[in-house]
Amino acid sequence: MTLLYLDDFTPGRTFTTGTVTVTQDEIIAFAAQFDPQPFHLDPAAAKATFFQGLAASGWHTASLTMRLLIGSEMSPAGGLIGAGVDELTWLRPVRPGDTLRADSEILEVRPSRSRPTQGLVKARVMTLNQNEDPVQRFVTNLVVQARPVQPD
């Protein structure tokens, strides 16, 4: 895996990830810990809700997306450090057995004025299921190191 510096990120560059399959047990375990609502916990009770069946917590989908990004080709030296995300949207429910991957595109690269050793990279990250249907979209703002200056 090649570690990337700020100048490796150019607007329009794209990255993808491996995949992860989420099981019903994992959906329920995450929900029990962080988002204990019937539509994330109980397949039978979920039928009569907004989601019309068991669905993963949106925060579970976001966390799985992070797991997909770690170890992918989008690997800044210094780590994948988000200052925050804009426009995190859940587009469709994630169901038991769904297989997810994440496709990213670099939108903008801004060297820091005050700290020349780093900059901000804005990237759109789309999480897709096995049918190529988008389930989540966000725009992340990554703190990325500038390439160390080589001595003359």
Next chain:
Amino acid sequence: MTLLYLDDFTPGRTFTTGTVTVTQDEIIAFAAQFDPQPFHLDPAAAKATFFQGLAASGWHTASLTMRLLIGSEMSPAGGLIGAGVDELTWLRPVRPGDTLRADSEILEVRPSRSRPTQGLVKARVMTLNQNEDPVQRFVTNLVVQARPVQPD
């Protein structure tokens, strides 16, 4: 706990939550599953990183915030269903032993034109630590049911 309908949400109304204390073991367990990077996994290795010590994954903080909101007074009938969040920002590291709570303020309420039985509630959710320092801020867009019409 009183379940709330769309007309219970008015701009300016505030809510708070109970608290949760996050342990080092929990920070590491979450990171191992979803965000396996040295600054979230290994207190010694974390010292030389951007975070200068072990810090919770931002997605862990977001998930803990969800946990705080569930069961709080901000409880729409039909559940706490986010269509997405705007401007999710991590303001400070969350450290082992930190005790978090979340304060919310309703910003905007919009009945749905196409679906009169529901609407969107925009709320700012601020997560604070035991020193009252904000660690995370987001604006969430909740899908909230309108109060059922009573027969005449």
